[in-house]
Amino acid sequence: MRPTLALCLLLTMMIPTTIARNTDMPRADASTQAPTAIPPPPAWLSGLDALYDAELRVAGLEDRTFNAEHWWSVATPLLARTHGFHVEEIGRSVEDRPLRHVRWGEGRIPVLLWSQMHGDESTASMALADLFRFLGDHPDHPLVRQLRANTTLHVFPIVNPDGAARFQRRNVQGIDLNRDARMLATPEARTLKALYDRVKPMYGFNLHDQRVGYRAGDSDRGTAIALLSPPYNHAADVNDVRTRAIEVAGVIRTALEPYLAGHIARWDETFDPRAFGDLTTQWGASTVLIEAGGIEGDVQKQRLRKLYFLGLVAALDSIATGSHVGVAPALYRELPENGDVWxxxxxxxxxxxxxxxxxxxxxxxxxxxxxxxxxxxxxxxxxxxxxxxxxxxxxxxxxxxxxxxxxxxxxxxxxxxxxxxxxxxxxxxxxxxxxxxxxxxxxxxxxxxxxxxxxxxxxxxxxxxxxx
Ligand SMILES: [Zn+2]
Structure with missing residues (x-):
């Protein structure tokens, strides 16, 4: 079949689903098509899970409403140069709080991770502290060796420290930093863009929390983790850059499926030319958005923090080893979208x-x-x-x-x-x-x-x- 014909057929097949969603009618019958089998999780997962419980969870972040000063007081002892970390100030927030960049690794694949550009979305920042402990304290762990040899991680934790100080979404001027990627009106967004330009990452991780009330698709199940390969245009076309991101999202899903089956969703693919993930994709970085939702009873998101960590390690390992290449896009595509907010x-x-x-x-x-x-x-x-x-x-x-x-x-x-x-x-x-x-x-x-x-x-x- 010619590729164009195949594409037309594929698009025709996709149309009923779209119509069903937009008109509130019952979804097109997806049950007639068997979902793609989810591969087993990585062999190292249960070992790393046990290591996490025993050694990796960094103390001092049990209350998720911490401010940036507190987070850095917890993280800084983990970031010794002897452990391979380089920390530098790369800017100041509106209220003159330091913005810092953490670099680790010796590999040729640059990866940029940024967290808490929304000041009240702290789950990833907790997981990053745990990641720093893993990288620094376990240099001979096979995963760490592989990561160090093949990637260079550039981490910008707490992009919005003024918002974190108030545990609010926006920066102190009331501007949503994730709608400032185009205008770059704020010092925080300018600092992130300057870091991007300097690092020229092949992969990007845009780390957030979303509303606890989101349901996974039209189910009654809450979304614990939502993933997105942000689009780079209004057509949500898929190029090589997005293909890699979609593969990596599939890797994260595979790793977290044993913990969160039915509670993993996809954020919608509406292009926003002001949003960082959309633009970093456009600029050429295979970007994955990770959103921590909620798990009932996990009031400080401490369980979700571990799963976020495990998902991040799975993603980074697939980049370091190249193992995401060829991962079925369906593992991402077949995730239900975020549905109603209860x-x-x-x-x-x-x-x-x-x-x-x-x-x-x-x-x-x-x-x-x-x-x-x-x-x-x-x-x-x-x-x-x-x-x-x-x-x-x-x-x-x-x-x-x-x-x-x-x-x-x-x-x-x-x-x-x-x-x-x-x-x-x-x-x-x-x-x-x-x-x-x-x-x-x-x-x-x-x-x-x-x-x-x-x-x-x-x-x-x-x-x-x-x-x-
Ligand atoms: Zn956010």
Whole structure:
């Protein structure tokens, strides 16, 4: 078959899926086509997993809301020159915090990794500290020897230290650094671009966290890790640069599948000419975007941190050995896309009891600034939310929802605290969208016989009413 004809046929076959997604109809039947068999994970994986638990997890990063100064105080002792590391200051943030570049390795393949350009996305920075310990403390490990001989790693941890200081997405000027790759208006983005130009990486790793609420495809399963080979044009064409990235993404999936089957997704391939991953791909680096979502119960993302580390090592090893060449693109292509974003908490079936107002049947949706910790919540919606699903649902039938007095006028605005847009309305009135989530579930309308309290944050000691 001529290549052009084959391509036309392939495109024709792909069209129903696209239509199905855009019109909310059931997906084209994918079950008739058997999914590609996922190869076994690398032979070294279980050994490295055990080594990680025994020695590699760097202490001092148990709270994921650390700032850049703290991260460097933890990482710097790992970065001795005798261990092969070279650290240099390559710029300053808007608030004059140092921006640093860590170089390691003697190989001919330059690899650039950058983390936390969104200040509240810290999982990769934790994993990078663990990677530094692995590289530095285990120079004779076969994986480390291979990496050192064949690659040179250029790491730019915490691109956005001013944002990290506030644990917020944007830099201190309110600019999203991952929308500043074209204009380069910020010193942080300029520093990353200058490093890129100097290093001229063959491979790039754009390291992020995404919303915990994302589902994997149209399933009810949360996305723990999402991968993307960012497109370099609006057509999302695949050239040699992207082919390598797609292969490496397939390698990461293969390594993490034993841990996260069904919870690995693909970020969508819409081209954004302002985003770093899209442009580094355009500039010629085979770039992989890795997004840490969430694992329920892993409130500080410490389990996800290890999996992020293992995925990174698998990717780097496949680059050092060339073993990603020929990996089936389907391992990436057949991942479900990130689907719906589920809100954090749904209080279903309660009766709203606000002093001076008539009692009203209403469901209540709450989103938290830190969804895994369930802290700093705000009302996201109220009313008949019978069609909604949430990460956690409480059954409030036979209970009254009573605002906690004394907080009128207060508001909590939840920033889009991970990747994805956020358009929550804001209002200062209690128990209306945008207000702080401060209420009790009570057996009486005056809030005296309290069953459960949400005073902005969930008190983990409070017994929850029945979930359903
Ligand atoms: Zn991000």
């Amino acid at each position: 809100p954090d908490l749904l209080v279903r079936g309660g009766t709203l009891s606000v002093p001076g107002r008539p009692p009203t049947k209403a469901d209540l949706l709450v989103n938290f600034r830190n969804p895994l910790m369930e802290t700093d919540g705000a009302i996201a919606d109220i009313g008949d939310l019978g069609t909604k699903k949430a990460r956690r649902t409480l059954d409030a039938r036979d209970l009254f929802i009573v605002p906690i007095p004394g907080h009128e006028g207060e508001r909590t605005v939840i920033e889009a605290n991970d990747d994805g847009d956020n358009d929550e309305p804001r209002s200062p009135l209690p128990l209306t969208p945008g207000a702080s989530a401060r209420f009790v579930l009570s057996r009486d309308p005056l809030g005296r016989d309290v069953v459960w309290t949400l005073d902005g944050s969930v008190d983990p000691a409070t017994p929850a009413p029945p979930a359903r």
